[in-house]
Amino acid sequence: MILSKSCEYAVRAAIYIALKTQQGEKTGIIAISEAIGSPTHFTGKILQALARKKVISSIKGPHGGFFIENPKDIYLVDIIKAIDGSGLFSSCVMGLKTCSDTKPCPMHEQIKPIRTQLLTEFSKKSVDELVKDFDKTGYFLR
Amino acid sequence: MILSKSCEYAVRAAIYIALKTQQGEKTGIIAISEAIGSPTHFTGKILQALARKKVISSIKGPHGGFFIENPKDIYLVDIIKAIDGSGLFSSCVMGLKTCSDTKPCPMHEQIKPIRTQLLTEFSKKSVDELVKDFDKTGYFLR
DNA sequence: ATAATAAAAGATAATTTTGTCTTTAATTAT
DNA sequence: ATAATTAAAGACAAAATTATCTTTTATTAT
Numbered sequence: 001m002i003l004s005k006s007c008e009y010a011v012r013a014a015i016y017i018a019l020k021t022q023q024g025e026k027t028g029i030i031a032i033s034e035a036i037g038s039p040t041h042f043t044g045k046i047l048q049a050l051a052r053k054k055v056i057s058s059i060k061g062p063h064g065g066f067f068i069e070n071p072k073d074i075y076l077v078d079i080i081k082a083i084d085g086s087g088l089f090s091s092c093v094m095g096l097k098t099c100s101d102t103k104p105c106p107m108h109e110q111i112k113p114i115r116t117q118l119l120t121e122f123s124k125k126s127v128d129e130l131v132k133d134f135d136k137t138g139y140f141l142r
Numbered sequence: 143m144i145l146s147k148s149c150e151y152a153v154r155a156a157i158y159i160a161l162k163t164q165q166g167e168k169t170g171i172i173a174i175s176e177a178i179g180s181p182t183h184f185t186g187k188i189l190q191a192l193a194r195k196k197v198i199s200s201i202k203g204p205h206g207g208f209f210i211e212n213p214k215d216i217y218l219v220d221i222i223k224a225i226d227g228s229g230l231f232s233s234c235v236m237g238l239k240t241c242s243d244t245k246p247c248p249m250h251e252q253i254k255p256i257r258t259q260l261l262t263e264f265s266k267k268s269v270d271e272l273v274k275d276f277d278k279t280g281y282f283l284r
Numbered sequence: 285a286t287a288a289t290a291a292a293a294g295a296t297a298a299t300t301t302t303g304t305c306t307t308t309a310a311t312t313a314t
Numbered sequence: 315a316t317a318a319t320t321a322a323a324g325a326c327a328a329a330a331t332t333a334t335c336t337t338t339t340a341t342t343a344t
Contacts, residue, residue: 001229002144002253005332008237028290042333048292061341062289076249087143095150098282106275107218110263111144114256121252133248140240147302170320184303190322203311204319 012036026065037142071128154178168207179284213270
């Protein structure tokens with residue numbers, strides 16, 4: 001597993017929210033968790049976290065819900081960093097505290113470009129594009 | 143984090159064991175956990191798992207301990223699969239059950255080559271080579 | 285103002301991962 | 315045979331992750 005389960009939920013939720021936003025609707029925790037197949041309240045927590053980090057927006061009360069203001073400017077990497085942090089892109093693959101470019105572990109040079117590619121791909125893909133991709137293929141979010 | 147903490151311990155332990163094997167010695171749980179900076183008994187469990195999967199060998203009793211028979215034929219990928227399984231190389235990055243080559247998620251094609259590279263690099267590096275690398279750089283395993 | 289709606293927040297719990305301690309089994313040396 | 319050594323196994327516990335339920339707060343509509 002490259003991303004944590006929470007993070008997978010976060011990504012799928014963001015796509016669903018963006019999809020709804022595009023349709024001019026806000027959407028709630030229940031609809032979201034139903035759409036992406038995640039536990040309702042747990043999903044709420046994750047969305048809270050995303051909202052605090054300004055990845056998504058939320059409004060309370062009737063006709064409130066979650067929405068995403070600028071899906072073109074939110075990238076997968078933003079969601080991943082918000083939920084899982086940036087360990088995936090930085091911490092030593094064999095867990096050596098001292099590992100760095102100047103004092104590399106034996107896998108450092110081999111893993112470095114792979115990490116960079118991961119970061120690149122996750123930085124390239126905006127939520128907006130993800131929605132388009134799903135539209136094309138007849139989307140499924142679970 | 144690409145690998146679990148347990149798996150990081152496993153990799154470091156395997157290197158230390160191979161190093162000792164090369165020096166004609168078997169080595170015990172206490173020495174290993176001291177060398178790699180891991181909790182003693184927990185390390186025992188991990189080594190047990192590696193032994194069951196034939197990644198390393200062990201002998202009980204006086205002058206017993208852990209050793210590695212064929213460090214040239216044991217690759218990082220073997221350790222990783224033994225401890226973490228193969229989810230890293232296969233499971234959908236956004237957690238979609240239905241994701242596959244024929245019904246790909248929006249990141250499928252982008253992640254695929256990265257996964258392959260991960261698998262390639264982990265499959266290329268034998269424990270024997272890891273030991274040589276550490277010998278070169280003045281090894282540190284914690 | 286009041287009621288209804290929906291996210292935020294808090295409390296609690298289950299599960300998984302990580303870590304500790306004790307007992308058992310295998311092997312060796314005396 | 316007995317004692318010493320060392321991994322294996324089992325029981326237990328702490329911490330992190332994942333999940334559930336309840337209460338509070340903000341907002342809207344009546």
